[in-house]
Amino acid sequence: MSLEQQLIERSNNICELCNNTTTLSIYTVPPFDQQTIDNVIYVCNTCLDQIEKREQLDAEHWKVLSETMWSAYPAVQIVAWRMLSRLRHEGWASDNLDILYLDDENLEWAKKTGDHEQEGTVQFHIDSNGTRLYEGDTVVLVKTLDVKGSSLSAKLGTVVKNIRLVPDNPEQIEGKIEGQTIVILTKYLRKG
DSSP: OOHHHHHHHHHTTSOTTTOOOSSEEEEEOTTOOSOOTTSEEEEEHHHHHHHTTSSOOOHHHHTTHHHHTTOSSHHHHHHHHHHHHHTTTSHHHHHHHHHOOOOHHHHHHHHTTOGGGSOSOOOOOBOTTSOBOOTTOOEEESSOEEOTTSSOEEOTTOEEOSOEEOTTOTTEEEEEETTEEEEEEGGGEEEO
């Protein structure tokens, strides 16, 4: 039996975190790379996007954790603990976190990603108009910029194609202007 078939059987073909039945997929609980039945869970796209910080946390969506955190499977308990930790500013999440018991080995596994130390909000790269930017987008400069350490001046209206998002700083993107890769502050551009 394949891993996915085992998960379908284990979960009754529903998301193991929110009980959703649409668009389910296998999620490998970090820090593991190798998928085994013990370190994967079956989740919907809504849960997956929020777990992987591609979307903002929706506290209402996660209230069902008060039921699903009692799963018999450690991988489900660990992801529930991580999500409750990210939502700890919510009273219900904090209460659930207080009563969710993980043995020492599973607690160590749960803490390995550092999610319990981070805020529940996710910062996205936003242009000067408040539009979310994505890897590979095309943007237009809304101000003429002098490039430090270069004689290059990036003029107002310059189009920058195929941008890269700076991972640790949501206020910066990388793009090529006249063949030179530069870092540009998102407040000086708009999505093209």
